Structures are given as structure tokens and as C-alpha cells.
Amino acid sequence: MNYYDFLFAIEVLVGGLLSGVMYSLVAIGFVLIYKTSGVLNFAQGSMVLFAALTFVSLVERGVPFALSLLVTLAVMVALGFTIERTVLRPLVNRSPMTLFMATLGLSYIIEGAAQLIWGTQVHGLDLGIDDTPFEVGGILISSFDLLAAAIAAAMVAGLSAFFYSTRIGLTFRAVADDQFAALAVGLRLPRIWGTVWTTAGFVALVAGLLWGARLGVQFSLSLIVLKALPVLVLGGFDSILGAIVGGLIIGASEKLAEVYLGPFVGGGIEGWFAYALALVVLLVRPSGLFGQKTVERV
Amino acid sequence: MAVQALDAERLPIDWQKLALPAVLIAVAYGLIPTYASSYLVEAILLPFLALSLAAVGLNLLTGYCGQLSLGSSAFMAVGAFAAYNFNLRVEALPLVATMILAGISAAGIGILFGLPSLRLRGFYLAVSTLAAQFFVQWALTKFGWFSNDNPSGVISAPHLTVAGFSLDGPTGRYLLSVTMVIVLTGLVWRLVNSAIGRNFIAVRDNETAARVIGVPVLRTKLLAFAISSFIIGVAGVLWAFTYLRTVEPAGFNLDRSFQILFIIIIGGLASIRGAFLGAAFIVVFPLVLSRLGAFAFGGLFDSGVLDMSQRIVLGALIIIFLIAEPNGLSALFDRLKRRIGSRSS
Numbered sequence: 001m002n003y004y005d006f007l008f009a010i011e012v013l014v015g016g017l018l019s020g021v022m023y024s025l026v027a028i029g030f031v032l033i034y035k036t037s038g039v040l041n042f043a044q045g046s047m048v049l050f051a052a053l054t055f056v057s058l059v060e061r062g063v064p065f066a067l068s069l070l071v072t073l074a075v076m077v078a079l080g081f082t083i084e085r086t087v088l089r090p091l092v093n094r095s096p097m098t099l100f101m102a103t104l105g106l107s108y109i110i111e112g113a114a115q116l117i118w119g120t121q122v123h124g125l126d127l128g129i130d131d132t133p134f135e136v137g138g139i140l141i142s143s144f145d146l147l148a149a150a151i152a153a154a155m156v157a158g159l160s161a162f163f164y165s166t167r168i169g170l171t172f173r174a175v176a177d178d179q180f181a182a183l184a185v186g187l188r189l190p191r192i193w194g195t196v197w198t199t200a201g202f203v204a205l206v207a208g209l210l211w212g213a214r215l216g217v218q219f220s221l222s223l224i225v226l227k228a229l230p231v232l233v234l235g236g237f238d239s240i241l242g243a244i245v246g247g248l249i250i251g252a253s254e255k256l257a258e259v260y261l262g263p264f265v266g267g268g269i270e271g272w273f274a275y276a277l278a279l280v281v282l283l284v285r286p287s288g289l290f291g292q293k294t295v296e297r298v
Numbered sequence: 299m300a301v302q303a304l305d306a307e308r309l310p311i312d313w314q315k316l317a318l319p320a321v322l323i324a325v326a327y328g329l330i331p332t333y334a335s336s337y338l339v340e341a342i343l344l345p346f347l348a349l350s351l352a353a354v355g356l357n358l359l360t361g362y363c364g365q366l367s368l369g370s371s372a373f374m375a376v377g378a379f380a381a382y383n384f385n386l387r388v389e390a391l392p393l394v395a396t397m398i399l400a401g402i403s404a405a406g407i408g409i410l411f412g413l414p415s416l417r418l419r420g421f422y423l424a425v426s427t428l429a430a431q432f433f434v435q436w437a438l439t440k441f442g443w444f445s446n447d448n449p450s451g452v453i454s455a456p457h458l459t460v461a462g463f464s465l466d467g468p469t470g471r472y473l474l475s476v477t478m479v480i481v482l483t484g485l486v487w488r489l490v491n492s493a494i495g496r497n498f499i500a501v502r503d504n505e506t507a508a509r510v511i512g513v514p515v516l517r518t519k520l521l522a523f524a525i526s527s528f529i530i531g532v533a534g535v536l537w538a539f540t541y542l543r544t545v546e547p548a549g550f551n552l553d554r555s556f557q558i559l560f561i562i563i564i565g566g567l568a569s570i571r572g573a574f575l576g577a578a579f580i581v582v583f584p585l586v587l588s589r590l591g592a593f594a595f596g597g598l599f600d601s602g603v604l605d606m607s608q609r610i611v612l613g614a615l616i617i618i619f620l621i622a623e624p625n626g627l628s629a630l631f632d633r634l635k636r637r638i639g640s641r642s643s
Contacts, residue, residue, distance in 0.1 A: 040421045090621040102620050108613030116606040233425045266440045275429035286417050
């Protein structure tokens with residue numbers, strides 16, 4: 001391998017890591033909800049679509065950027081509490097699989113509603129971010145990707161601060177730790193769940209804006225849920241750290257595999273490679289890299 | 299006596315329960331071939347039969363054995379493409395043998411993708427079944443051999459003949475379909491009432507407890523994957539050969555997998571009757587919705603709006619069923635029957 005091949009490999013790796021951050025961004029929304037309510041929220045992808053579509057449609061109708069952001073956030077808050085009221089509360093104490101299937105139904109509703117309200121055409125989303133690649137030591141790096149990574153990092157830092165230094169964050173952690181104990185000391189589960197779903201809605205909005213700027217805001221945006229699932233499995237469903245590390249691993253290895261393995265099997269492997277990789281890791285660690293081991297009792 | 303009955307290899311057959319299926323079979327063979335219009339057969343009965351069979355297969359795995367699978371349509375695709383290739387490459391292979399071989403191919407792939415279930419539980423397993431979904435679809439599109447080098451990966455159904463009779467017409471395809479469905483459903487019905495079926499349920503209800511009382515958990519899970527995939531594979535053959543006649547790998551996408559999952563949720567988990575009720579609902583519901591929508595909103599209700607409102611209503615129904623009637627249409631049906639029974643007596 002000569003010097004230029006090496007540089008190219010590094011470039012692919014860096015590109016992969018940065019796109020991995022984008023996967024993590026979606027995966028974090030899942031982890032928030034899974035940790036606090038034990039629900040694998042398949043509707044996270046459609047929430048991303050819904051947030052991005054609402055925002056972009058408002059902007060296109062001449063609403064100022066900041067106001068659109070606020071309105072969208074308000075809509076996501078309303079959505080979070082509505083979901084808690086209409087879906088989660090009636091299904092409390094039911095099996096995790098039932099709740100998962102309910103979120104499948106939920107994703108159909110949100111996708112359908114988003115497109116029924118705002119239409120199905122593709123919207124361009126310009127966040128005013130310059131996307132000219134720049135060079136560092138012979139490697140081209142997309143500045144958009146870098147900024148996205150920075151935003152993701154800021155969001156994770158913000159979330160951790162929120163979790164570890166606010167009272168609501170404390171209640172989140174209490175519920176995640178032990179639901180019954182949390183109930184026993186008088187925490188109000190419905191309100192906490194509503195807030196968690198709202199937080200997940202906020203994460204969905206951030207992810208939706210960044211992904212939307214990248215791909216255009218359209219139906220396929222909700223399919224990024226399929227990109228986030230292997231990340232979750234790899235990192236463990238209940239670990240934010242896992243979501244980040246998982247995203248980086250999947251992003252990097254997916255790009256490397258596409259470049260170095262793809263040509264041998266005819267390309268197009270990005271659809272399943274992440275899943276195959278996640279499976280291999282799972283066979284060694286059945287709860288992902290950072291997931292909590294489940295204790296089994298009869 | 300009760301203990302003895304449980305110890306026996308199979309539970310005794312409840313003959314009363316067979317009355318309704320017997321009537322349905324009589325209608326399926328006696329009335330429908332003569333009286334049903336070809337629209338009814340082509341647009342409703344054929345997709346209904348194929349989807350019912352797929353749902354019976356998935357119900358075995360998810361409803362009875364508790365292993366959630368999101369990759370059902372991959373196994374339908376394996377069945378369909380395997381049948382096409384067996385038919386193409388093996389000369390004078392009888393149609394029924396083709397179907398069985400296709401089912402066995404799907405079962406093989408099913409075991410392969412079921413292997414992670416030996417180690418994984420719950421969501422980790424559900425997500426890994428998505429690997430089957432994406433890998434199979436990719437492989438069928440990527441390797442031209444599977445579709446006999448058709449540039450877009452499309453396969454067409456061959457002439458369907460059984461023992462010299464051509465079954466290419468709507469009625470012939472219907473009879474082929476209905477026979478396969480009845481035979482396989484009958485076998486599944488016997489299976490779930492056997493010791494193996496009880497092992498499935500034991501693994502679903504509490505895997506650790508099942509292991510403690512001596513249920514061979516690993517073998518049971520793999521068996522569930524194999525049998526379920528076999529049935530879904532044959533359903534795929536019916537879907538490709540009797541209903542659509544021309545299919546491409548993209549037709550067996552994630553949406554189809556979800557559709558089959560929705561059938562068993564709406565129809566009722568762990569219920570064979572539920573698979574049929576759910577499939578009937580899923581096939582008829584879009585037609586009813588489009589009529590209703592056109593009636594209520596006229597021209598405003600175009601195909602785009604229809605598509606979206608269909609998604610919304612379907613999603614809402616899933617949630618409503620999960621909340622209000624977790625046992626699905628099957629349980630509703632039972633309640634209705636009881637109510638009618640108590641009124642007449």
C-alpha cells in the first residue's frame with residue numbers, strides 16, 4: 001500500500017466516522033426512550049421526518065427561522081405528551097413486544113399524518129451551512145459533516161448536563177433505574193414519560209434538520225430508523241455511550257467495507273452490512289457492547 | 299385422567315371445533331369455484347390465501363414461539379425465487395414437488411437466520427431478523443442467476459400443471475392455492491396441539507423456566523424458525539405464481555413483512571383462525587377505505603390521500619387492537635359467537 005492509498009483509506013475512515021455521528025444522532029433518541037420506559041420506539045424515524053417536514057414547511061411559508069424552530073419544538077412537545085396519553089398510558093405493564101408493535105403502528109400514523117398535512121413532495125432544506133470540503137494534511141473533510149459532528153457532540157454534552165445536574169434529569173435516571181421504586185417515592189411516571197418523549201422529539205428535530213439538509217426532506221427520511229437500529233444493537237439499547245461508539249464503528253466500517261469489500265460482491269452492500277456486523281458483535285456480546293446484561297429469574 | 303391426557307403425545311382432537319372449518323372447506327371447494335367472479339378470485343381471494351398462509355407461518359414463530367420476526371417477506375422471496383429456479387432448472391419436476399423444495403429452501407435460510415436466536419433475546423433478535431430482510435433482497439437483485447439473468451430481477455410464473463391438468467386460469471390457480479393452504483394449515487393445527495407445539499408455548503412464556511423443566515430450547519427455537527420459514531416460503535410461491543404471476547425482489551420489501559406482522563396482530567397472536575381473519579381484513583380494508591373515502595370526499599380523495607389515510611387508519615387500528623383487544627379479531631369473533639349462543643339458548 002503506497003502513501004496515496006493510505007491517505008485514501010484515512011479519508012474513507014474519517015468520512016465514515018463522521019457519517020457514523022449522524023447515525024448516533026438518531027440512535028440517541030431511541031436510547032432516551034428505551035432507558036426510561038423500556039420501549040423500543042420504532043416511531044423515532046417518523047418523528048424525525050415529522051419534525052423536519054414541519055420545520056421546512058413553515059420556513060417555506062415565510063415563517064422566520066427561529067420562530068419555525070420554536071413552533072416545531074412546541075409541536076414535538078404536544079406530540080410527546082399526546083403519545084404518552086393515548087398510547088403509553090393504556091399499555092402500561094404490557095410486554096415490551098406489545099409496546100414495540102404499538103410504536104410500529106405509531107410510526108405509520110405519524111408518517112401518514114406528516115405527509116397528509118404537508119404533502120409528499122421533496123423539500124430542500126438549507127441551513128446556511130457551507131459544504132465545501134477542506135483539506136487537512138492531504139485528506140478532504142466535509143465541513144458540513146464536521147459541523148454536524150460538533151452539533152451532535154454539543155447535544156450529547158447538553159443531554160448529559162441535563163441528566164446529571166437538573167432535577168428532571170434525576171427523575172429520568174431514577175425511572176430508568178427502577179420504575180417501581182421511582183413510583184414508590186412519589187415520582188409521576190406519566191409526566192416523566194411525556195417529558196422523555198418530548199426530549200426524544202427534540203433529538204428527532206436536530207437529527208431531522210441535519211439529515212434533511214443532507215438528503216432533502218422527504219419520506220425516505222423516516223427510513224433512517226433502519227440505519228439506527230444496527231447502531232443500537234451494536235452499542236446496546238440502553239447506553240448513550242453505546243449509541244455513539246456504535247455509530248462510529250458502523251459508520252466507519254460500512255464505508256471501508258463499501259470501498260474495499262464492495263467491488264468483490266457487486267456493491268450495494270450498505271443495506272445489510274451494518275446488520276451483519278452488528279450480528280457478529282452480538283454473537284460475542286448478546287447485549288451489545290455497552291448494554292446492561294439481563295438477569296433471568298424463573 | 300386429565301394428567302394422562304396431558305402426558306399423551308398429542309392432545310385429543312376436539313371434534314366440535316372442526317365443524318366451522320369443515321363448512322368453510324365445503325364452501326371453498328363447492329361454491330366459490332362455480333359462483334365467484336374472476337375479479338373476486340384474482341383481486342381478493344388469491345392475495346388473501348397467500349397472505350393467510352404467510353401469517354399462519356409467522357404466527358407459529360411469533361405468536362406461538364414468541365420470537366418476533368421482521369423479515370417474513372424475505373422468506374416469501376426465497377420461496378418464490380427458489381420455486382422459479384427449481385422449475386426452470388430441473389426438468390419435469392412436478393409442481394407440488396417444486397413447492398415443497400421451495401419451502402425447504404426457505405426453511406434452510408430460515409434456520410440460518412434463526413441461529414442468532416440461540417444467543418439473542420427480544421429486541422436484539424428482532425433487529426437481527428432485519429438482516430435477513432435486507433440481505434435476501436440484496437442477493438436476489440444483485441445476482442442475476444436467481445432471476446435467470448433478467449435485467450431487472452423480475453421472474454414470471456411458469457405454466458401451472460398438476461397431473462396433466464392446466465391450472466393457469468383463475469379458478470385453477472384458486473384451487474391450487476386453496477388446497478395448499480388447507481393442507482398446510484391442517485398440519486400446523488396438528489403441530490400446535492402436539493408436544494412440539496406445547497414446547498413452543500413454553501419457550502414463549504418463560505424461556506428459562508422451559509429450560510429448567512427440560513424443554514430443548516435451542517432445538518425448539520430452530521424448529522420454529524424452520525417450520526415457519528417453510529410455510530412462509532410456500533406462501534411466497536403462491537404469492538408469486540398464483541396471485542401476481544410476475545414479481546421482482548423489491549416486491550418483497552420491509553413493508554410486506556410489516557403487513558404480515560400486522561395481520562397476526564389484528565387477527566390475533568397464537569391463533570390460526572386469527573391469521574385468516576387478519577388477512578381477510580388487510581386485503582379488504584384498502585378497498586373499503588377507498589370506496590368510503592370517494593363516497594365521503596369525492597374528488598378530494600385521490601390516490602395520494604388514500605395512501606396516507608390508509609397508513610394512518612392501519613396504524614391507529616394496530617394501537618387500538620393492542621390496547622383494547624390484544625387477542626385480535628379472533629377474540630372478538632369468539633365473543634360474538636358466545637353472545638349469539640346465549641341469546642338463542
